[in-house]
Amino acid sequence: MNIFQGLGNTCFKASQAFGQWVFFVGRALFSVVRPPIYWRQWGKQFFHIAFLSAPVVGLTAIFTGMVLALQSYTGFSRFSAESSIATVVVLSIVRELGPVLTGLMVAGRVGASIAAELGSMRVSDQISALWTMGVSATNYLIVPRLVALVVGMPLLVLCADAIGVFGGWCIARFVLGFNWILYTRETFEFLRIDDVMSGLIKAAVFGLMIASISCYQGYYARGGAQGVGEATTRAVVLSSITVLLMNYVLTSLLFVR
Amino acid sequence: MIALEVKNIWKSFGSKHVLQGVNLSVMEGESLVILGGSGCGKSVLLRIILGMLKPDKGSIFLWGKDISAISDAERRALMIKIGMLFQHSALFDSLTVWENIAFGAIASKKIIRKEGYDFAKKFVEKIGLDVSVLSLFPTDLSGGMQKRVGLARAIAQQPSLIFFDEPTTGLDPLMCRLIDDLILHNVRSLKAASVTITHDLISAKRVGDRVAMLYEGRILWEGAIDHIDACKDPYVRQFLEARCVDKVL
DSSP states (O other), rough: OHHHHHHHHHHHHHHHHHHHHHHHHHHHHHHHHHSSSOHHHHHHHHHHHHHHHHHHHHHHHHHHHHHHHHHHHHHHHGGTOOGHHHHHHHIIIIIIIIHHHHHHHHIIIIIIHHHHHHHHHHHHHHHHHHHTTOOOOOIIIIHHHHHHHHHHHHHHHHHHHHHHHHHHHIIIISOOOOOOOHHHHHHHSOOOOHHHHHHHHHHHHHHHHHHHHHHHHHHHHOOOOHHHHHHHHHHHHEEEEEEEHHHHHHHHHHHOO | EEEEEEEEEEEEETTTTEEEEEEEEEETTTTEEEEOOOSOOOSHHHHHTTSSSSSSEEEEEEETEEGGGOOOOHHHHHHHTEEEEBTTTTOOOOOOEEEEEHHHHHHTTOOOOHHHHHHHHHHHTTTOOOGGGSSSOOOOOOOOHHHHHHHHHTHHHHHHHSESSTTTTTHHHHHHHHHHHHHHHHHHHTEEEEEEEESOHHHHHHHEEEEEEEEEEEEEEEGGGGGGGOOOOOOHHHHHTTTTOOOOO
């Protein structure tokens, strides 16, 4: 096979996989409102995906907020613009860092777990067992994870925003010696509801992307333990890249007018 | 009435022709064994019968309904009348034994979750396991116990047609005998039809009324289980006598 055949083959397989993914997402979205709805699974997945991700997201946010305050101070003090630190910290976190870092952390933690779990179920015939029992794998396995991520991600981003801003506030108050009342007032002075909402919209889209890519990779995993491993790696890499790509697309749609 | 009818099924993967015009039928209450060597297309045939794979040509009829011409909801309703024991049991490893056994009944709303434990208890007793296993997870069980729980799950919805995919593979002779006896007993008490896919001749003779020998994607021989020893077909003879030869006929 020459290089052009190889390239053509790869492109063909990639477009085939993309088309299959589009159908997979469409079917899952349609199934959200189509019974049967497995409420218990919805709750279980929400707990595992959203609630248990809160500590890692919180830790990421607090350190990011702290570093941001320190770096802003180092840079802004050179031209006596320390008063802008609060605004820079809050806008950076709420608009960009909160959603993106939460997306990346969740893609790593949850994306890997979803792909590995569904992949193991696929190669050990558990998904076939669902089929033989007349249970829709889409309704039982995919929809609960999709809903948990689309609903859970904005909630996690809200937490990340609050914790990140608090991290910056702590550094300003206890390390840099800022007046905390003034810093708090400056934090909220230029923050608009649109800034928060844009972050939440991004979060929901990232949630949809992470869930659909990870579920797709796991659901169509092939080839035993090695296949599950490869599917898991693909899920994390593709989810992370898609988060960054969609962040650019959404930023250009939401902020550039 | 015919429970299952397989009509002229063809299936290829690339240049490999796995099934080449398979015809089979199973009457209600009858037990058919599909015998064949490794890689002869038994599992592909089973997946096509269950609707997990689409055939290139041919049709599958379950109680007279062509499964390729029914809606998703109709298929799911039909599946409730079917039980399946997978080769490696395929128990849901995130659920306990009782949740596995009661899964189908809860999903189809025959029972509510609160009744699941007592529901599963009846079936665990039927397969000769202690009720203490009900709260364990599948990974806590031995291969033989997993197979028995898989059997309990397969019969839990009182199916009219049960499929067994290599039910005795990987088990010791005593456990094989036990699984065969449990299959026989439970299938008869349900008055269900069954299709067992195996390459274990001893097991086939225990559980089958009729046998179909699959070879190179075709049914090579079909008849009553008592008549297989008298079969003159060279491949069937080779299979029965487990002769090692340079070339498989």
